[in-house]
Amino acid sequence: MNLRPDPTFHATPKLAMAAPPETLAFTLMLSPDGAQPDGLAVVDVNPNSDTYGQIVHKVIMPNTGDEFHHFGWNACSSALSPLTGHAFLERRYLIIPGIRSSRIYIIDVKEPLKAKIHKIIEPEEVFAKTGYSRPHTIHCGPEGIYVSTLGGRGEDGTDGPPGIFIMDCETFDILGRYEMDRGLQDKHYDFWWNLPRDYMVSSEWGLPPQFENGIVAEDLLSNKYGHSIHFWDLRGRKNIQTIDLGENHQMALEIRPAHDPAKQYGFCGVVVDTTNLQGAIFTWWRNEDGSFETRKTITIDPQPASADDLPDLLKGFEAVPPLVTDIDLSLDDRFLYVSCWGTGEMHQYDVSDPMNPKLAGKVEIGGIVKKTPHPNGKTFGYGPQMVEISRDGKRVYWTNSLYSTWDDQFYPGDRGGAMVMANVGDDGGLTLAEDFWVEFPKGYRSHQIRLEGGDCSTDSFCYPNT
Template structure:
């Protein structure tokens, strides 16, 4: 244990933005056919370095078929919480869940990112035995422990009981148990995050394992059987206090992004598709008068396309839905980035007024029908997917794979793993960086990205920023 707080723990978003830029990125690689173990790639992102934009170290996992997905740190800026914090931890270990295997890997990034190695493996029996949950999905470092959301219950198909959140010890990595005391209406799960000083959490819904593991179930989608609710929780009481139904046609409410400054009681969620018109949407939630509210604040239409450009799943529609599969909010709470995995577009919205997002930048890359190449002339299969923003808001990294079976449905020609970077302008605008292109080894696809020292979907802050 450190005797001083980790220098990468920042009291406020403003202080995190002024910290030194990242020099390394961590990206999860998955083997879609399970022929080899998934891996963690360590990437040099320091401009001017002789190995810039290349993989400088790889940590292969010990098993096949894990389907590594969303990962996070053992500790972050939330450890500075004045009431429940654990300030003398280190941001040292990456907690990497296997969504298909229900196994979790703990990777030690010390003494240097290029020497990262597996520290511990938590097997599925321990997770299921202590929590009744399976299919771990999202990891967040809380002030006193590691929170992990799940997509399944027990049993072979993950439907023996409901999914939820469990907590791990942030030093021993022991699975402690379920987080929820009263889950209320929550029956499906996906993402979650919080406002620590305001003492609330918000969670979202995707699907149960039979609805995603073997691919999108078209009949369930058209019958509006995927998730479409937001759940709000009393964080300390671990109790669901309110549920907002976005409407059954708003299928798959995925990533939740609360404002980073804890003074601001609002946030955003992306909805993959509206089954009435194939559009994607961004919703803003806020708390007022002791109650939470949510409204649709931006929509993205589908793009018409010839049937011969479409996978079988979409040929009957004659159009490509945007498929909003990830969103991310800059640390100053000014820009929201929206991944349109279907149409091949990364959108930047100015959300200075959170209930009136304004499109301020856009780049096209890949896409089901467009298939837009990178400015360097190289092809980009898939579309913009997992997106991560640097702390200073100047660099936006993204990859191109969603989930192996869904990749195969929407991009049947394959999704070779690629990572790119966009440069963001301070007042709005986004352009792809010509000097950053990372094609991963054949047979691997690329999913989530984490940045050395924290990023915009890792840290939660306990102190307000000072505004001029």
């Protein structure tokens, strides 16, 4: 524990933007067939370094079959909340859940090039203390670590709904379930909050039988995946409103609230509209009476394609859906980045007016049909997926794997892991950095990225910008 707040904690997003640039990134490596243990790669992102764009350290786990997916810090800028009793924590540990094994690893990265396993929480403890399985998203809150899950009890995770549980941010003991009253919430995916305004927003993907062995086409076409977002009284731990985005808007995934807590709006990405194969972004906002509303503010069209160029799952449609699989919002709340994993595009939208986004930039790389190479000439397997933005908003990093069984359905054959970076223009626009290309060891794919000192999908801030 520090004697003063961690210097990587910032009261406002504006202060965080002025912090020193990142020199290291932490990226998950997953073994899609479970033949090798999953791992954590430490990547050099300092352009002045001799090892720029290279993996400079790896932490390989002792077990196989974990399937690493999303991960997060033990502590972040939310520790500065006036509600916290933990203002002097260090941003020292990464919490990595195995979505397939329900095992959780605590990794000590105080010395990044000597990062090591600090603690392992076995799945039996998760089951016994929460009744949940398939831990997914990590957020550090003022009083603890929040973990969303995708499964309930039972072997297939369908005995009861999934939810959120809380871990102690110092001992990493599992404390118990978050929800006191879940209302209509019966599926889960992402969640985030506005701490001073005391509300949380969560989203839905599907239950384990709907994703673990690949997408279930019959469930998708009959609109059985998640299509609602839920609003919560954060401290009361109860669902206060559920909004159905429309059953055709299948798989409401990433939640991205405005970083400045004075702003009461945010965005949610929807993978596919089953009526037209479009991807979509919904803007949600809070009214003066405390109620919430949503509106679809971005649509992204599918692209025509020959059936011969498509995987079996899409041949009958003769089109490639964009497949919006991740979104991220810059700390100044100006640019929203949208991963179109199917068409092989990264879109940048100016969302200064959150109700009227405007396309400001676009990069093409990978894709089911286009297979656009990187500017360095190398093949980028799959498409843009997990996206992360530097605190100053000048660099955007992304990887290429979605989820092992879904990778194999949409992109048959192993395409390998990769991580790239694009530079952002002062007034928007994206340009892929030709000299930044991270290759991962054979047999591994790459997923989520965390940046040294925090990033745009990690920290939540407690004080408004000035």
